Amino acid sequence: MKILVTTADFDLTTEVNAIRVNQPKVGAVVSFVGLVRDTNHDHSITCMELEHYPAMTEKSLQEIVVAAQERWQIIDATIIHRVGKLSPCDQIVLVAVASMHRHDAFAACEFIMDYLKTWAPFWKKEHTSDGAHWVDARESDELAQQRWTKPTQH
C-alpha cells in the first residue's frame, strides 16, 4: 500500500506499473485521476490551493484503504493526493487499485474516492476573478459516501 501526500505531480503509468509489475495474481487495475477544472458554479478559476491536516491525512487515507480491503479482495493500492497551489488541468488525486478480478478493483477504487472526499482532511480554496473563497462541501459527495453504508447486493 502506498499513501502519499505531496506537492509534486505524479505519473499514472509509473504508479500503475508499481502495483502490477511482477504481480502475476493481478488481473485488474482500476485507476482514477482527479483534475482541477477551470470553472466551478460559474466562477472562472485561476488557481486552487489545497490545505490539509498533516498529522491526520495519511492516517485517514490508510484507514480508508483498510476499510476497502475488508470489503473487497485487493492485492495492492495507491493513493496520491497533492497539496499546495494547483492550476486548472493539473492532476490533484490518484487512486489505483490492483486485484484479481475487475469487480473488486472497480468497486474499491470508487469506494476509496467517495470516502476520501468526505473523510480525509483536505480543503480547497479557489482563486477566481472575484477573489478567493473556500469550497463548500457538497451534499452529493456525502450521499455518494453514504450509499456504501447500505447493505450491498451481489
Next chain:
Amino acid sequence: MNIHVLYFAKLREQLGVSAETLDLPDGAAMVAMMLDILRTRGGVWTEALAAGGSFRVAVNQELAEMTMPLEEGDEVAIFPPVTGG
C-alpha cells in the same frame, strides 16, 4: 488540564488563529464543553462554532463526537467539512 487546539481552512481564517494551547478547567474534559468555553469568547467564535454548525472535531487525529472525553495533552482539531479529491 492543557490541550492543544488546531484550526484549519475557513475556520482558521475566520477565527484568525491556527493553533493554541487551551487550559480546560477540571470537569470540562469533553469536546462539547471545550466548544462551550471557546464560544464564550463571543463574536466570531460564537458564530463560527455555533452548536449544530458545519464544523468537525478530531481528537488525536480521529474524528470525534461531542461526547468524546479529553485528556491532558490531547490534540484537538476543529475544521470545516472536508473538500479534497
